[in-house]
Amino acid sequence: MTASPHHQLDGVDLDALAARLGTPLYVYSASAIRQRIQSLQAALHGTDSLICFAVKANSNRGVLALMHAQGVGADIVSAGELWRAMQAGIPPEHIVFSGVGKSEQEIVEALDAGILRFNVESHDELLTLQRLAQSRGTTARAAVRINPDVDAQTHEKISTGKAENKFGVSIDEARRWFAARHALSHVQLDGLHVHIGSQILSLGPYREALKRVAAFWRELAAGGHVLASIDVGGGLGVCYREGHDHPVDAADYIATVREALAGFEGRLLFEPGRYLVGEAGVLLTRAIRVKHGEERNFLVLDAAMNDLARPSLYDAWHDIAPVGSNTHPATTYDIVGPVCETGDTFARGRTLPACSPGDLLMIHTAGAYGASMSSTYNSRPLAAEVMVDDGRYAVVRQRQRFEDMVAGEQLAGHWESV
Ligand SMILES: *Cc1c(COP(=O)(O)O)cnc(C)c1O
Numbered sequence: 001m002t003a004s005p006h007h008q009l010d011g012v013d014l015d016a017l018a019a020r021l022g023t024p025l026y027v028y029s030a031s032a033i034r035q036r037i038q039s040l041q042a043a044l045h046g047t048d049s050l051i052c053f054a055v056k057a058n059s060n061r062g063v064l065a066l067m068h069a070q071g072v073g074a075d076i077v078s079a080g081e082l083w084r085a086m087q088a089g090i091p092p093e094h095i096v097f098s099g100v101g102k103s104e105q106e107i108v109e110a111l112d113a114g115i116l117r118f119n120v121e122s123h124d125e126l127l128t129l130q131r132l133a134q135s136r137g138t139t140a141r142a143a144v145r146i147n148p149d150v151d152a153q154t155h156e157k158i159s160t161g162k163a164e165n166k167f168g169v170s171i172d173e174a175r176r177w178f179a180a181r182h183a184l185s186h187v188q189l190d191g192l193h194v195h196i197g198s199q200i201l202s203l204g205p206y207r208e209a210l211k212r213v214a215a216f217w218r219e220l221a222a223g224g225h226v227l228a229s230i231d232v233g234g235g236l237g238v239c240y241r242e243g244h245d246h247p248v249d250a251a252d253y254i255a256t257v258r259e260a261l262a263g264f265e266g267r268l269l270f271e272p273g274r275y276l277v278g279e280a281g282v283l284l285t286r287a288i289r290v291k292h293g294e295e296r297n298f299l300v301l302d303a304a305m306n307d308l309a310r311p312s313l314y315d316a317w318h319d320i321a322p323v324g325s326n327t328h329p330a331t332t333y334d335i336v337g338p339v340c341e342t343g344d345t346f347a348r349g350r351t352l353p354a355c356s357p358g359d360l361l362m363i364h365t366a367g368a369y370g371a372s373m374s375s376t377y378n379s380r381p382l383a384a385e386v387m388v389d390d391g392r393y394a395v396v397r398q399r400q401r402f403e404d405m406v407a408g409e410q411l412a413g414h415w416e417s418v
Pocket of ligand 1: 057098099198368
């Protein structure tokens with residue numbers, strides 16, 4: 001991230017930006033996103049591969065358009081994400097669809113759009129896909145999502161590849177699907193998919209999962225099942241806490257995948273989310289007040305859990321620092337938002353230079369699962385989002401107005417019977 005001495009991002013002065021656009025404000029560095037994409041693409045050079053950004057990490061269409069401009073497709077988990085991706089110009093042949101609960105309506109929309117691939121997570125979904133594709137007179141391309149039963153060594157709420165998790169099917173079950181593949185007249189089942197979890201900070205879990213996937217691919221090949229693609233999911237971790245989190249190097253990660261799947265002649269698909277956007281984004285927020293309690297000092301910010309849910313949802317750590325130089329003595333705070341929940345806490349017992357009301361602060365690594373998870377709880381309008389690049393900025397989401405916040409709501413004036 002190009003936040004040299006923490007007052008500029010991509011050559012844009014953050015104090016001036018916050019003064020102009022207000023806070024809380026999400027700021028995304030376009031150059032940082034491009035660098036992340038390029039680090040993967042460089043390591044993939046010469047392979048038949050496609051990176052499909054996991055839209056749920058940051059679904060802003062401005063961000064998606066930037067992905068598209070760099071040749072990156074989309075990994076979607078809903079019809080809403082399909083719509084956003086296509087609105088951002090991502091072609092359907094660069095879109096894969098994951099998720100355990102795709103509704104019939106969503107499957108139909110994705111079939112009609114002609115997406116690249118469905119990552120199928122249950123036998124019922126497979127049969128539904130067959131039936132709907134048949135009824136539309138089309139053939140769905142599909143991969144089976146394998147649950148490899150490995151521990152991704154991450155927070156339990158973002159672990160997805162253990163047998164006890166709701167995602168994917170066992171290799172035993174997938175084997176039965178392939179054996180019965182000829183019965184599927186309108187599903188071309190010729191891919192494997194695996195995604196073991198998120199915020200993974202070591203290569204071990206990947207190696208373990210890919211070893212099982214590779215063994216299965218070889219077994220299928222020996223049985224005459226040629227696979228068109230293996231999708232290795234996402235999950236690459238990022239640094240939330242300087243000096244504490246040590247993300248794996250992108251080139252090492254790609255090398256690990258290439259080594260595990262050496263000899264595979266189909267296409268490799270990747271679904272990074274957090275890795276591409278997490279560290280590229282910050283949340284700017286102002287101190288509203290400092291409250292000296294009986295036992296603790298509270299620094300109350302104008303950002304809250306509705307803007308950035310990760311700390312309250314996953315006990316996630318985010319580095320938080322004043323923007324610009326602040327040479328005041330170190331003080332220890334609980335850093336909280338204004339929402340009426342004790343869980344509305346960004347950090348407990350965090351030491352910062354003493355802050356005063358009106359000070360601008362930066363919550364680091366907020367570009368992933370930040371704005372995309374936000375809500376209007378406590379009737380707090382959604383924060384603005386802005387992209388910065390080469391000394392300039394572009395607003396990619398206007399701060400929500402109260403009128404927008406209640407759009408679609410109405411008084412119960414007109415009662416009807418069904
Ligand atoms: C969430 C998700 C991803 C992205 O995960 P990150 O940890 O953000 O890289 C990729 N694939 C699937 C199927 C997902 O559900």
